[in-house]
Structure formats: structure tokens, C-alpha cells
Amino acid sequence: MAKRLGYVVKLLGIAEIDAADGDIAVRVHPAMVPIAHPLASVNGSFNAVFVEGAAVGSLMFYGRGAGGSPTASAVLGDVIDAAVNLSKGTHGSIGSFGRAHIRADRRDVGRVPA
Secondary structure: OOOOOOEEEEEEEEEEEOOOOOOEEEEEEEEEEEOOOHHHHOOOOEEEEEEEEOOOEEEEEEEEOOOHHHHHHHHHHHHHHHHHHHHHOOOOOOOOOOOOOEOOOOOOOOOOOO
């Protein structure tokens, strides 16, 4: 039915910052994505991150994210990083982040009626 309407169904993880109060809203749910949207063509073991920002416009980062070899490579890299950090008595860091307030979702998005 989605295809007939010009859409594909994708499982999306969405994170948004509310400009009014700075809260972060996060959710995961199936969504109908227009066939012409770049996310519509992401299939198989590929994943994508689509970012929209005032200064950069729309960006999409795309690559293998699942499957035997890509997952094994990522896990092995994490294990090596952890071993190096453990041997040096340090810990990994990706920078300094300020505190964020995650908004409690008060909607019934994605709930299946009983």
C-alpha cells in the first residue's frame, strides 16, 4: 500500500532539539518515507544518518552498518580501543558535552491498541 502511495516504510530513530526550551525528544518507530527522499533507498546491511541543520542544510551519512563483516570489524575496533585504554589506565573520550534534558514522551506514538 505504501508503494502505491509513493512511499516506503522505514524504521526511523529520530532525535530533535526543541528550539523553544532546548529539550531533546527521541523516538523510534516505523514511518512512511517518500520514495524520492534519500533515506528511501537505504536497504540491506546499509544504515544512514540524515541530519538537518540551519547552518548546513540537509546531510546524509551512509554506509554498511550491519551484517557479519561490518559488525565484526566495528566490535573488534571497540575491543582494541578498550584494551588500549585499559592498559594505559585511561578512558575513551569523544569530547565534552553539556547536560541535556531528555523529554518524556507523553504521546502514544507507535503503541498497539490492546
